[in-house]
Amino acid sequence: MTTAIRRSDRRISPVFLGIVAVTAAGGWAAWTGFADNPGVAVFVFVTGAWIVSLCLHEYAHARTALHSGDISIGAKGYLTLNPLKYTHALLSIILPVLFVIMGGLGLPGGAVFIERGRIQGRWKHSLISAAGPLTNVLFAIVCTAPFWLDALDGVPLVFRYALAFLALLQVTAALLNFLPVPGLDGYGVIEPWLSYKIRRQLEPFAPFGLLAVFGVLWIPEVNVAFFDLIDSLLGLLGIEEFESYCGQNLYRFWAEQNPGCRLSG
Template sequence: MTTALSRHSDRRISSVFLGILAVTAVTGWATWTGFAEQPGVAVFLFVTGAWIVSLCLHEYAHARTALHSGDISVGAKGYLTLNPLKYTHALLSIVLPVLFVIMGGIGLPGGAVFIERGRIQGRWRHSLISAAGPLTNVLFAVVCTAPFWLDALDGVPADFRFALAFLALLQVTAAILNFLPVPGLDGYGIIEPWLSYDVKRQVEPFAPFGLLFVFALLWVPTVNGAFFDVVDSALSGLGVGDLESYCGQSLYRFWQDTPDICSISS
Protein backbone atom coordinates (compact mmCIF):
# COMPACT_ATOMS: atom_id res chain seq x y z
CA MET A 1 0.00 0.00 0.00
CA THR A 2 2.75 2.41 0.97
CA THR A 3 4.72 1.53 -2.15
CA ALA A 4 1.70 2.17 -4.37
CA LEU A 5 1.07 5.56 -2.76
CA SER A 6 4.74 6.48 -3.13
CA ARG A 7 4.71 5.48 -6.78
CA HIS A 8 1.59 7.59 -7.39
CA SER A 9 3.26 10.58 -5.73
CA ASP A 10 6.40 10.12 -7.84
CA ARG A 11 4.32 10.39 -11.01
CA ARG A 12 1.92 13.17 -10.01
CA ILE A 13 2.21 16.19 -12.31
CA SER A 14 3.83 19.00 -10.37
CA SER A 15 2.07 22.27 -9.58
CA VAL A 16 5.05 24.12 -11.06
CA PHE A 17 4.46 22.53 -14.45
CA LEU A 18 0.71 23.10 -14.23
CA GLY A 19 1.36 26.77 -13.43
CA ILE A 20 3.62 27.15 -16.48
CA LEU A 21 1.01 25.38 -18.59
CA ALA A 22 -1.67 27.78 -17.32
CA VAL A 23 0.46 30.83 -18.16
CA THR A 24 1.08 29.40 -21.64
CA ALA A 25 -2.65 28.82 -22.19
CA VAL A 26 -3.71 32.27 -20.97
CA THR A 27 -1.06 34.14 -22.96
CA GLY A 28 -1.81 31.98 -25.99
CA TRP A 29 -5.43 33.07 -25.69
CA ALA A 30 -4.33 36.70 -25.31
CA THR A 31 -2.18 36.38 -28.43
CA TRP A 32 -5.05 34.83 -30.40
CA THR A 33 -7.67 37.38 -29.34
CA GLY A 34 -5.43 40.44 -29.30
CA PHE A 35 -6.53 41.03 -25.71
CA ALA A 36 -3.17 42.45 -24.62
CA GLU A 37 -2.44 46.10 -25.31
CA GLN A 38 1.10 45.12 -26.32
CA PRO A 39 0.88 41.92 -28.38
CA GLY A 40 4.62 41.41 -28.11
CA VAL A 41 4.37 40.88 -24.34
CA ALA A 42 1.73 38.19 -24.82
CA VAL A 43 3.81 36.53 -27.55
CA PHE A 44 6.90 36.64 -25.33
CA LEU A 45 5.11 34.96 -22.42
CA PHE A 46 3.32 32.46 -24.68
CA VAL A 47 6.45 31.34 -26.53
CA THR A 48 8.59 31.28 -23.37
CA GLY A 49 5.97 29.26 -21.50
CA ALA A 50 5.55 26.82 -24.39
CA TRP A 51 9.33 26.51 -24.70
CA ILE A 52 9.69 25.61 -21.01
CA VAL A 53 6.85 23.10 -21.41
CA SER A 54 8.75 21.51 -24.30
CA LEU A 55 11.92 21.34 -22.17
CA CYS A 56 9.96 19.47 -19.49
CA LEU A 57 8.46 17.07 -22.03
CA HIS A 58 11.90 16.48 -23.56
CA GLU A 59 13.35 15.38 -20.22
CA TYR A 60 10.19 13.48 -19.28
CA ALA A 61 10.54 11.47 -22.50
CA HIS A 62 14.07 10.47 -21.51
CA ALA A 63 12.93 9.48 -18.02
CA ARG A 64 9.81 7.63 -19.10
CA THR A 65 11.72 5.63 -21.69
CA ALA A 66 14.36 4.80 -19.07
CA LEU A 67 11.64 3.67 -16.66
CA HIS A 68 10.23 1.21 -19.17
CA SER A 69 13.76 0.07 -20.02
CA GLY A 70 14.57 -0.93 -16.46
CA ASP A 71 15.66 2.16 -14.49
CA ILE A 72 12.99 2.42 -11.80
CA SER A 73 15.01 5.07 -9.92
CA VAL A 74 13.76 7.90 -12.15
CA GLY A 75 10.49 8.12 -10.22
CA ALA A 76 12.16 8.78 -6.87
CA LYS A 77 14.25 11.51 -8.50
CA GLY A 78 11.10 13.41 -9.50
CA TYR A 79 11.71 13.13 -13.23
CA LEU A 80 8.19 11.84 -13.92
CA THR A 81 6.47 14.87 -12.35
CA LEU A 82 7.36 17.25 -15.22
CA ASN A 83 8.77 19.68 -12.66
CA PRO A 84 11.48 21.70 -14.47
CA LEU A 85 13.27 22.28 -11.16
CA LYS A 86 13.98 18.55 -10.94
CA TYR A 87 15.97 18.51 -14.16
CA THR A 88 19.45 19.34 -12.83
CA HIS A 89 20.17 22.98 -12.03
CA ALA A 90 17.47 25.61 -12.58
CA LEU A 91 20.03 27.98 -14.12
CA LEU A 92 21.21 25.47 -16.73
CA SER A 93 17.81 23.90 -17.28
CA ILE A 94 15.59 26.96 -17.59
CA VAL A 95 17.32 30.33 -17.32
CA LEU A 96 20.16 29.67 -19.77
CA PRO A 97 17.94 28.16 -22.53
CA VAL A 98 15.51 31.09 -22.23
CA LEU A 99 18.41 33.57 -22.45
CA PHE A 100 19.61 31.90 -25.65
CA VAL A 101 16.11 32.12 -27.09
CA ILE A 102 16.03 35.86 -26.32
CA MET A 103 19.54 36.52 -27.59
CA GLY A 104 19.75 34.40 -30.70
CA GLY A 105 16.55 32.54 -31.41
CA ILE A 106 18.28 29.21 -30.81
CA GLY A 107 16.66 26.36 -28.92
CA LEU A 108 19.41 25.46 -26.48
CA PRO A 109 19.15 21.90 -25.17
CA GLY A 110 18.47 22.44 -21.47
CA GLY A 111 18.12 20.22 -18.47
CA ALA A 112 19.18 16.65 -17.99
CA VAL A 113 18.06 13.49 -16.28
CA PHE A 114 20.59 11.15 -14.73
CA ILE A 115 19.88 7.63 -15.85
CA GLU A 116 21.33 4.66 -13.97
CA ARG A 117 22.59 2.93 -17.08
CA GLY A 118 23.68 -0.16 -15.17
CA ARG A 119 20.03 -1.06 -14.67
CA ILE A 120 19.37 -1.14 -18.41
CA GLN A 121 20.22 -4.08 -20.65
CA GLY A 122 20.60 -3.88 -24.41
CA ARG A 123 22.24 -1.28 -26.62
CA TRP A 124 19.01 -0.49 -28.47
CA ARG A 125 17.36 0.54 -25.20
CA HIS A 126 20.22 2.88 -24.33
CA SER A 127 20.00 4.47 -27.79
CA LEU A 128 16.23 4.84 -27.57
CA ILE A 129 16.48 6.60 -24.20
CA SER A 130 18.79 9.20 -25.73
CA ALA A 131 16.65 9.58 -28.86
CA ALA A 132 13.39 10.04 -26.95
CA GLY A 133 14.15 13.64 -25.97
CA PRO A 134 14.92 15.18 -29.38
CA LEU A 135 12.12 13.13 -30.93
CA THR A 136 9.81 15.01 -28.56
CA ASN A 137 11.10 18.30 -30.04
CA VAL A 138 10.40 16.96 -33.52
CA LEU A 139 6.84 16.05 -32.50
CA PHE A 140 6.38 19.46 -30.87
CA ALA A 141 7.51 21.16 -34.09
CA VAL A 142 5.09 19.08 -36.15
CA VAL A 143 2.20 20.03 -33.84
CA CYS A 144 3.14 23.74 -33.88
CA THR A 145 3.25 23.79 -37.66
CA ALA A 146 0.10 21.72 -38.21
CA PRO A 147 -1.94 24.77 -39.35
CA PHE A 148 0.78 25.51 -41.93
CA TRP A 149 1.24 22.09 -43.51
CA LEU A 150 -2.48 21.34 -43.28
CA ASP A 151 -3.19 24.63 -45.07
CA ALA A 152 -5.56 25.57 -42.24
CA LEU A 153 -4.47 29.15 -41.61
CA ASP A 154 -7.81 30.75 -42.45
CA GLY A 155 -9.04 32.49 -39.34
CA VAL A 156 -5.73 32.17 -37.49
CA PRO A 157 -4.69 35.67 -36.30
CA ALA A 158 -1.36 36.86 -37.67
CA ASP A 159 0.31 37.33 -34.27
CA PHE A 160 -0.60 33.80 -33.21
CA ARG A 161 0.62 32.44 -36.55
CA PHE A 162 3.92 34.28 -36.15
CA ALA A 163 4.29 33.02 -32.57
CA LEU A 164 3.76 29.41 -33.69
CA ALA A 165 6.30 29.86 -36.47
CA PHE A 166 8.95 31.14 -34.06
CA LEU A 167 8.16 28.40 -31.54
CA ALA A 168 8.55 25.84 -34.33
CA LEU A 169 11.92 27.36 -35.21
CA LEU A 170 13.06 26.85 -31.61
CA GLN A 171 11.93 23.23 -31.66
CA VAL A 172 13.70 22.54 -34.95
CA THR A 173 16.96 24.12 -33.74
CA ALA A 174 16.75 22.13 -30.49
CA ALA A 175 16.14 18.88 -32.37
CA ILE A 176 19.01 19.45 -34.79
CA LEU A 177 21.45 20.42 -32.03
CA ASN A 178 20.41 17.48 -29.86
CA PHE A 179 20.85 14.98 -32.69
CA LEU A 180 24.45 16.07 -33.33
CA PRO A 181 26.83 13.19 -32.46
CA VAL A 182 28.79 15.41 -30.09
CA PRO A 183 29.77 14.23 -26.58
CA GLY A 184 27.33 15.64 -24.05
CA LEU A 185 24.43 15.79 -26.50
CA ASP A 186 21.73 13.23 -27.15
CA GLY A 187 23.08 12.43 -30.60
CA TYR A 188 26.25 11.06 -29.05
CA GLY A 189 24.14 9.17 -26.50
CA ILE A 190 22.41 7.41 -29.39
CA ILE A 191 25.64 6.09 -30.90
CA GLU A 192 27.65 5.65 -27.69
CA PRO A 193 26.36 2.13 -26.88
CA TRP A 194 27.70 0.95 -30.23
CA LEU A 195 31.21 2.33 -29.75
CA SER A 196 34.16 0.36 -28.44
CA TYR A 197 35.26 0.76 -24.84
CA ASP A 198 38.53 2.42 -25.91
CA VAL A 199 36.74 5.04 -28.01
CA LYS A 200 34.28 5.85 -25.21
CA ARG A 201 37.12 6.19 -22.72
CA GLN A 202 38.97 8.62 -24.99
CA VAL A 203 35.84 10.72 -25.64
CA GLU A 204 34.54 10.84 -22.06
CA PRO A 205 36.74 13.75 -20.83
CA PHE A 206 35.33 16.00 -23.58
CA ALA A 207 31.65 15.37 -22.76
CA PRO A 208 31.25 18.39 -20.39
CA PHE A 209 32.50 20.73 -23.14
CA GLY A 210 30.58 19.35 -26.11
CA LEU A 211 27.74 21.89 -26.01
CA LEU A 212 30.16 24.79 -25.49
CA PHE A 213 32.13 23.62 -28.53
CA VAL A 214 28.96 23.54 -30.66
CA PHE A 215 27.94 27.04 -29.68
CA ALA A 216 31.44 28.35 -30.22
CA LEU A 217 31.20 26.98 -33.78
CA LEU A 218 27.85 28.70 -34.25
CA TRP A 219 29.60 32.03 -33.76
CA VAL A 220 31.52 31.32 -36.95
CA PRO A 221 29.51 33.07 -39.71
CA THR A 222 29.94 30.25 -42.25
CA VAL A 223 28.86 27.57 -39.79
CA ASN A 224 26.00 29.71 -38.49
CA GLY A 225 24.75 30.32 -42.03
CA ALA A 226 24.90 26.61 -42.89
CA PHE A 227 23.09 25.71 -39.66
CA PHE A 228 20.22 28.10 -40.27
CA ASP A 229 20.02 26.99 -43.90
CA VAL A 230 19.22 23.51 -42.59
CA VAL A 231 16.73 24.99 -40.09
CA ASP A 232 15.02 27.04 -42.81
CA SER A 233 14.80 23.98 -45.06
CA ALA A 234 13.16 21.97 -42.28
CA LEU A 235 10.67 24.76 -41.56
CA SER A 236 9.94 25.14 -45.25
CA GLY A 237 9.17 21.44 -45.41
CA LEU A 238 6.67 22.02 -42.61
CA GLY A 239 5.05 24.88 -44.51
CA VAL A 240 6.58 27.76 -42.51
CA GLY A 241 8.13 30.62 -44.46
CA ASP A 242 11.12 32.72 -43.47
CA LEU A 243 8.94 35.82 -43.07
CA GLU A 244 6.65 34.15 -40.55
CA SER A 245 9.43 32.91 -38.28
CA TYR A 246 11.22 36.26 -38.63
CA CYS A 247 8.11 38.20 -37.63
CA GLY A 248 7.53 35.80 -34.76
CA GLN A 249 11.01 36.45 -33.43
CA SER A 250 10.52 40.20 -33.89
CA LEU A 251 7.27 40.10 -31.92
CA TYR A 252 8.94 38.00 -29.24
CA ARG A 253 11.52 40.73 -28.77
CA PHE A 254 8.79 43.23 -27.89
CA TRP A 255 11.30 45.75 -26.55
CA GLN A 256 12.50 46.32 -30.12
CA ASP A 257 10.57 47.94 -32.95
CA THR A 258 8.60 45.46 -35.06
CA PRO A 259 9.53 45.76 -38.76
CA ASP A 260 6.87 47.33 -40.98
CA ILE A 261 6.88 44.25 -43.21
CA CYS A 262 5.39 42.22 -40.33
CA SER A 263 2.58 44.73 -39.92
CA ILE A 264 1.87 44.65 -43.65
CA SER A 265 1.85 40.85 -43.82
CA SER A 266 -0.61 40.68 -40.94
Protein backbone atom coordinates (compact mmCIF):
# COMPACT_ATOMS: atom_id res chain seq x y z
CA MET A 1 0.00 0.00 0.00
CA THR A 2 1.21 3.52 -0.77
CA THR A 3 -0.77 5.15 2.04
CA ALA A 4 2.30 4.89 4.30
CA ILE A 5 4.11 7.47 2.16
CA ARG A 6 4.13 10.87 3.83
CA ARG A 7 3.58 14.02 1.80
CA SER A 8 7.09 15.20 2.69
CA ASP A 9 8.49 11.99 1.18
CA ARG A 10 7.07 13.00 -2.19
CA ARG A 11 7.90 16.70 -2.12
CA ILE A 12 10.28 17.66 -4.94
CA SER A 13 13.70 18.49 -3.53
CA PRO A 14 15.07 22.06 -3.79
CA VAL A 15 18.29 20.42 -5.01
CA PHE A 16 16.48 19.02 -8.03
CA LEU A 17 14.64 22.29 -8.65
CA GLY A 18 17.99 24.09 -8.52
CA ILE A 19 19.42 21.73 -11.16
CA VAL A 20 16.38 22.37 -13.36
CA ALA A 21 16.83 26.13 -12.94
CA VAL A 22 20.51 25.95 -13.91
CA THR A 23 19.59 23.81 -16.93
CA ALA A 24 16.96 26.32 -18.01
CA ALA A 25 19.46 29.17 -17.64
CA GLY A 26 21.97 27.29 -19.80
CA GLY A 27 19.31 26.59 -22.42
CA TRP A 28 18.28 30.25 -22.45
CA ALA A 29 21.92 31.34 -22.86
CA ALA A 30 22.43 28.85 -25.71
CA TRP A 31 19.24 30.04 -27.42
CA THR A 32 19.86 33.78 -27.07
CA GLY A 33 23.65 33.81 -27.49
CA PHE A 34 23.94 35.51 -24.12
CA ALA A 35 27.24 33.84 -23.26
CA ASP A 36 30.44 35.15 -24.85
CA ASN A 37 31.46 31.55 -25.45
CA PRO A 38 28.46 29.53 -26.72
CA GLY A 39 30.21 26.33 -25.67
CA VAL A 40 29.89 27.31 -22.00
CA ALA A 41 26.13 27.70 -22.38
CA VAL A 42 25.91 24.35 -24.17
CA PHE A 43 27.98 22.71 -21.42
CA VAL A 44 25.72 24.06 -18.67
CA PHE A 45 22.53 23.17 -20.54
CA VAL A 46 23.52 19.65 -21.59
CA THR A 47 25.16 18.73 -18.26
CA GLY A 48 22.16 20.01 -16.32
CA ALA A 49 19.69 18.22 -18.58
CA TRP A 50 21.74 15.03 -18.35
CA ILE A 51 21.63 15.16 -14.52
CA VAL A 52 17.89 15.81 -14.68
CA SER A 53 17.48 12.71 -16.84
CA LEU A 54 19.55 10.66 -14.38
CA CYS A 55 17.27 11.79 -11.56
CA LEU A 56 14.17 10.89 -13.57
CA HIS A 57 15.73 7.53 -14.46
CA GLU A 58 16.17 6.64 -10.79
CA TYR A 59 12.78 8.11 -9.88
CA ALA A 60 11.15 5.78 -12.42
CA HIS A 61 12.79 2.78 -10.75
CA ALA A 62 11.67 3.98 -7.32
CA ARG A 63 8.12 4.91 -8.29
CA THR A 64 7.56 1.58 -10.03
CA ALA A 65 8.96 -0.26 -7.00
CA LEU A 66 6.63 1.69 -4.73
CA HIS A 67 3.57 0.66 -6.70
CA SER A 68 4.88 -2.90 -6.84
CA GLY A 69 4.98 -3.23 -3.07
CA ASP A 70 8.16 -1.66 -1.67
CA ILE A 71 6.73 1.01 0.64
CA SER A 72 10.21 1.71 2.08
CA ILE A 73 10.99 3.82 -0.99
CA GLY A 74 9.46 6.99 0.43
CA ALA A 75 11.49 7.04 3.63
CA LYS A 76 14.70 6.70 1.60
CA GLY A 77 13.98 10.00 -0.15
CA TYR A 78 13.95 8.57 -3.67
CA LEU A 79 10.62 10.17 -4.55
CA THR A 80 11.97 13.68 -3.98
CA LEU A 81 14.23 13.50 -7.08
CA ASN A 82 17.16 14.53 -4.87
CA PRO A 83 20.33 12.96 -6.36
CA LEU A 84 22.05 13.23 -2.99
CA LYS A 85 19.68 10.55 -1.67
CA TYR A 86 20.96 7.84 -3.97
CA THR A 87 22.86 4.95 -2.42
CA HIS A 88 25.87 5.62 -4.64
CA ALA A 89 26.09 9.30 -5.60
CA LEU A 90 29.45 8.56 -7.27
CA LEU A 91 27.93 5.95 -9.59
CA SER A 92 24.59 7.68 -10.03
CA ILE A 93 25.74 11.20 -10.90
CA ILE A 94 29.49 11.85 -10.84
CA LEU A 95 30.70 8.98 -13.06
CA PRO A 96 27.97 9.42 -15.72
CA VAL A 97 28.82 13.14 -15.94
CA LEU A 98 32.53 12.35 -16.20
CA PHE A 99 31.83 9.86 -19.00
CA VAL A 100 29.98 12.59 -20.91
CA ILE A 101 32.82 15.07 -20.40
CA MET A 102 35.53 12.59 -21.39
CA GLY A 103 33.93 10.90 -24.35
CA GLY A 104 30.41 12.10 -25.04
CA LEU A 105 29.01 8.79 -23.87
CA GLY A 106 25.75 8.47 -21.98
CA LEU A 107 26.70 5.63 -19.68
CA PRO A 108 24.04 4.78 -17.11
CA GLY A 109 24.59 5.12 -13.41
CA GLY A 110 23.21 3.35 -10.37
CA ALA A 111 21.24 3.12 -8.17
CA VAL A 112 18.35 3.29 -5.79
CA PHE A 113 18.16 0.51 -3.22
CA ILE A 114 14.98 -1.49 -3.67
CA GLU A 115 13.91 -4.08 -1.14
CA ARG A 116 13.13 -6.81 -3.64
CA GLY A 117 11.86 -9.14 -0.92
CA ARG A 118 8.78 -6.95 -0.55
CA ILE A 119 7.84 -7.42 -4.19
CA GLN A 120 6.01 -10.49 -5.48
CA GLY A 121 5.88 -11.50 -9.13
CA ARG A 122 8.58 -11.75 -11.77
CA TRP A 123 6.86 -9.31 -14.09
CA LYS A 124 6.96 -6.62 -11.40
CA HIS A 125 10.69 -7.11 -10.89
CA SER A 126 11.30 -6.89 -14.63
CA LEU A 127 9.18 -3.76 -14.96
CA ILE A 128 11.05 -2.05 -12.11
CA SER A 129 14.34 -2.62 -13.94
CA ALA A 130 12.94 -1.55 -17.31
CA ALA A 131 11.39 1.67 -15.97
CA GLY A 132 14.73 3.52 -15.79
CA PRO A 133 15.98 3.04 -19.37
CA LEU A 134 12.45 3.54 -20.67
CA THR A 135 12.69 7.01 -19.14
CA ASN A 136 15.79 7.62 -21.26
CA VAL A 137 13.84 6.45 -24.31
CA LEU A 138 11.08 8.95 -23.50
CA PHE A 139 13.66 11.69 -22.92
CA ALA A 140 15.22 10.88 -26.31
CA ILE A 141 11.83 11.11 -28.00
CA VAL A 142 11.25 14.55 -26.45
CA CYS A 143 14.72 15.76 -27.51
CA THR A 144 14.35 14.50 -31.07
CA ALA A 145 10.70 15.52 -31.56
CA PRO A 146 11.59 18.96 -33.01
CA PHE A 147 13.79 17.19 -35.59
CA TRP A 148 11.39 14.52 -36.82
CA LEU A 149 8.45 16.94 -36.63
CA ASP A 150 10.45 19.42 -38.74
CA ALA A 151 9.74 22.11 -36.15
CA LEU A 152 13.15 23.78 -36.01
CA ASP A 153 12.48 26.88 -38.08
CA GLY A 154 13.88 29.86 -36.21
CA VAL A 155 15.74 27.71 -33.65
CA PRO A 156 19.34 28.98 -33.24
CA LEU A 157 21.96 26.52 -34.46
CA VAL A 158 23.76 26.49 -31.11
CA PHE A 159 20.63 25.29 -29.33
CA ARG A 160 19.87 22.86 -32.15
CA TYR A 161 23.33 21.30 -31.86
CA ALA A 162 23.01 21.11 -28.07
CA LEU A 163 19.67 19.33 -28.36
CA ALA A 164 21.14 16.88 -30.88
CA PHE A 165 24.01 16.03 -28.55
CA LEU A 166 21.64 15.62 -25.61
CA ALA A 167 19.56 13.23 -27.73
CA LEU A 168 22.71 11.23 -28.48
CA LEU A 169 23.38 10.87 -24.76
CA GLN A 170 19.85 9.65 -24.10
CA VAL A 171 19.96 7.11 -26.93
CA THR A 172 23.32 5.74 -25.80
CA ALA A 173 22.11 5.56 -22.18
CA ALA A 174 18.97 3.65 -23.17
CA LEU A 175 20.81 1.27 -25.46
CA LEU A 176 23.65 0.53 -23.04
CA ASN A 177 21.38 0.18 -20.03
CA PHE A 178 19.25 -2.41 -21.82
CA LEU A 179 22.28 -4.65 -22.35
CA PRO A 180 21.80 -7.95 -20.47
CA VAL A 181 24.98 -7.40 -18.46
CA PRO A 182 24.98 -8.04 -14.69
CA GLY A 183 24.74 -4.74 -12.88
CA LEU A 184 22.77 -3.04 -15.66
CA ASP A 185 19.02 -2.72 -15.97
CA GLY A 186 18.87 -5.01 -19.00
CA TYR A 187 20.07 -7.85 -16.85
CA GLY A 188 17.59 -6.84 -14.16
CA VAL A 189 14.80 -7.31 -16.70
CA ILE A 190 15.74 -10.92 -17.45
CA GLU A 191 17.13 -11.91 -14.04
CA PRO A 192 13.78 -12.90 -12.49
CA TRP A 193 13.33 -15.42 -15.30
CA LEU A 194 16.69 -17.12 -14.83
CA SER A 195 17.25 -20.17 -12.67
CA TYR A 196 18.51 -19.72 -9.14
CA LYS A 197 21.78 -21.43 -10.05
CA ILE A 198 22.52 -19.05 -12.95
CA ARG A 199 21.64 -16.01 -10.84
CA ARG A 200 24.03 -17.09 -8.11
CA GLN A 201 26.81 -17.66 -10.65
CA LEU A 202 26.38 -14.22 -12.22
CA GLU A 203 25.82 -12.27 -9.00
CA PRO A 204 29.56 -11.67 -8.24
CA PHE A 205 29.99 -9.91 -11.60
CA ALA A 206 27.28 -7.28 -10.99
CA PRO A 207 29.58 -4.66 -9.37
CA PHE A 208 31.84 -4.74 -12.42
CA GLY A 209 29.27 -4.76 -15.22
CA LEU A 210 29.33 -1.02 -15.87
CA LEU A 211 33.13 -0.87 -15.87
CA ALA A 212 33.26 -3.87 -18.20
CA VAL A 213 30.98 -2.14 -20.70
CA PHE A 214 33.08 1.01 -20.52
CA GLY A 215 36.24 -1.04 -21.08
CA VAL A 216 34.81 -2.86 -24.10
CA LEU A 217 33.77 0.45 -25.64
CA TRP A 218 37.41 1.55 -25.52
CA ILE A 219 38.19 -1.10 -28.15
CA PRO A 220 38.39 0.97 -31.36
CA GLU A 221 36.44 -1.48 -33.53
CA VAL A 222 33.66 -1.80 -30.97
CA ASN A 223 33.55 1.96 -30.45
CA VAL A 224 33.21 2.65 -34.18
CA ALA A 225 30.50 0.01 -34.64
CA PHE A 226 28.60 1.27 -31.60
CA PHE A 227 28.56 4.90 -32.67
CA ASP A 228 27.68 3.91 -36.24
CA LEU A 229 24.60 2.26 -34.73
CA ILE A 230 23.84 5.36 -32.64
CA ASP A 231 24.20 7.63 -35.67
CA SER A 232 21.83 5.36 -37.62
CA LEU A 233 19.23 5.49 -34.87
CA LEU A 234 19.53 9.27 -34.60
CA GLY A 235 19.23 9.51 -38.38
CA LEU A 236 15.91 7.67 -38.19
CA LEU A 237 14.84 10.31 -35.67
CA GLY A 238 15.77 13.18 -37.98
CA ILE A 239 19.17 14.13 -36.54
CA GLU A 240 22.11 14.36 -38.91
CA GLU A 241 25.48 13.06 -37.74
CA PHE A 242 27.11 16.49 -38.05
CA GLU A 243 24.49 18.00 -35.72
CA SER A 244 25.26 15.72 -32.79
CA TYR A 245 28.98 16.01 -33.58
CA CYS A 246 28.84 19.82 -33.53
CA GLY A 247 26.88 19.67 -30.30
CA GLN A 248 29.61 17.59 -28.70
CA ASN A 249 32.26 19.88 -30.17
CA LEU A 250 30.58 22.90 -28.58
CA TYR A 251 30.10 21.04 -25.31
CA ARG A 252 33.85 20.50 -25.07
CA PHE A 253 34.45 24.25 -25.14
CA TRP A 254 37.90 23.87 -23.59
CA ALA A 255 39.11 21.84 -26.60
CA GLU A 256 39.87 23.01 -30.12
CA GLN A 257 36.69 23.91 -31.97
CA ASN A 258 35.90 22.60 -35.43
CA PRO A 259 35.46 25.54 -37.82
CA GLY A 260 33.10 23.40 -39.89
CA CYS A 261 30.41 23.75 -37.22
CA ARG A 262 28.83 27.02 -38.27
CA LEU A 263 26.87 28.79 -35.56
CA SER A 264 24.72 31.11 -37.64
CA GLY A 265 22.84 31.19 -40.89
